[in-house]
Amino acid sequence: MNRTKFLEQFIIGLPMAELHLHIEGTLEPELVFKIAERNQIKIKYNSSQELRRAYKFNNLQDFLNLYYEIVSVLKTEQDFYDMTIAYLRKAHSQNILHTEIFFDPQTHTSRGIAFSTVIRGVHRALREGRKKMGISTKLIMCFLRHLDEKVAIKSLKQALKYRPWIVAIGLDSSEVGCPPSKFKRVFCLARQAGFLTVAHAGEEGPAEYIWEALKLLQVSRIDHGNSALDDKKLIKELVKRQVPLTLCPLSNLALRVVKKLTEHPLKIMMQKGLLVTINSDDPAYLGGYLKENYLAVQKALNLDFKDIYQLAKNSFLASFLDAEQKNEMIKKLDDYVKHAI
Numbered sequence: 001m002n003r004t005k006f007l008e009q010f011i012i013g014l015p016m017a018e019l020h021l022h023i024e025g026t027l028e029p030e031l032v033f034k035i036a037e038r039n040q041i042k043i044k045y046n047s048s049q050e051l052r053r054a055y056k057f058n059n060l061q062d063f064l065n066l067y068y069e070i071v072s073v074l075k076t077e078q079d080f081y082d083m084t085i086a087y088l089r090k091a092h093s094q095n096i097l098h099t100e101i102f103f104d105p106q107t108h109t110s111r112g113i114a115f116s117t118v119i120r121g122v123h124r125a126l127r128e129g130r131k132k133m134g135i136s137t138k139l140i141m142c143f144l145r146h147l148d149e150k151v152a153i154k155s156l157k158q159a160l161k162y163r164p165w166i167v168a169i170g171l172d173s174s175e176v177g178c179p180p181s182k183f184k185r186v187f188c189l190a191r192q193a194g195f196l197t198v199a200h201a202g203e204e205g206p207a208e209y210i211w212e213a214l215k216l217l218q219v220s221r222i223d224h225g226n227s228a229l230d231d232k233k234l235i236k237e238l239v240k241r242q243v244p245l246t247l248c249p250l251s252n253l254a255l256r257v258v259k260k261l262t263e264h265p266l267k268i269m270m271q272k273g274l275l276v277t278i279n280s281d282d283p284a285y286l287g288g289y290l291k292e293n294y295l296a297v298q299k300a301l302n303l304d305f306k307d308i309y310q311l312a313k314n315s316f317l318a319s320f321l322d323a324e325q326k327n328e329m330i331k332k333l334d335d336y337v338k339h340a341i
Contacts, residue, residue, distance in 0.1 A: 025282025
């Protein structure tokens with residue numbers, strides 16, 4: 001078997017974790033139409049094929065405009081369950097052992113959907129995914145950064161009722177012009193309530209936004225973090241503290257963060273000692289799920305066997321699993337590698 005074929009098959013069977021996944025971003029066009037029909041909602045596209053053809057974006061905001069339009073079909077607890085269980089089935093088929101999922105309650109509460117409706121539907125699916133598929137999961141609630149911090153504080157208060165279901169608080173949506181510093185107070189309140197914190201930073205925003213996320217929001221992970229390479233001092237800090245970066249290569253390509261996948265910073269970041277992981281972000285819209293990201297990056301950046309293994313190991317090391325759970329999953333990874341070589 002030649003090297004290319006071996007690495008492809010190795011990746012396909014590789015156990016891994018996914019740490020940067022927006023559950024609303026897994027809503028495939030076929031399910032959009034099914035839910036829209038069930039809820040008697042008319043959308044402006046005539047078919048799933050036509051909707052899929054609309055997935056051409058010039059930047060993050062282009063994507064978000066369509067994203068917020070499409071998720072408006074979600075109304076009932078069953079809708080959120082159906083969306084989440086569909087992703088878990090896909091994750092299971094890709095040998096994802098553990099996934100840490102973002103959800104955006106403000107996207108739904110702003111249009112009259114109860115917070116409880118959203119989280120109960122998602123949580124029911126996560127519980128079933130663990131029971132029937134053995135998938136370990138953790139839930140991260142994100143604030144929409146284009147909204148006011150007062151709205152975020154309201155969402156945080158709603159989340160307290162479901163504290164056992166939510167491991168961390170995150171920050172997503174439009175980055176440019178919405179620095180992490182805008183949310184310093186609400187992240188402080190979240191930490192006081194016992195939540196871990198993460199934040200999208202350095203996708204389209206500058207390295208300074210990553211500094212703000214570290215210093216002001218005191219995050220455990222940086223989601224994206226591409227622009228970290230623009231600041232040598234920041235690189236040293238990230239390496240020293242081993243702060244994980246949850247990179248999303250196919251998303252970066254689809255949203256023009258990089259012009260070509262061969263220009264993606266992942267390999268350079270690995271060479272500099274940064275703790276990086278591969279993730280799919282919004283896979284229904286942005287080019288593919290986790291395995292598709294691994295396969296595309298391996299080819300584009302000519303990653304070798306050791307690189308791929310390290311990225312999979314990083315996915316567990318960077319997770320919010322406890323030490324024993326991490327070791328368990330890394331053992332499964334190591335057992336797979338022994339039989340693969």
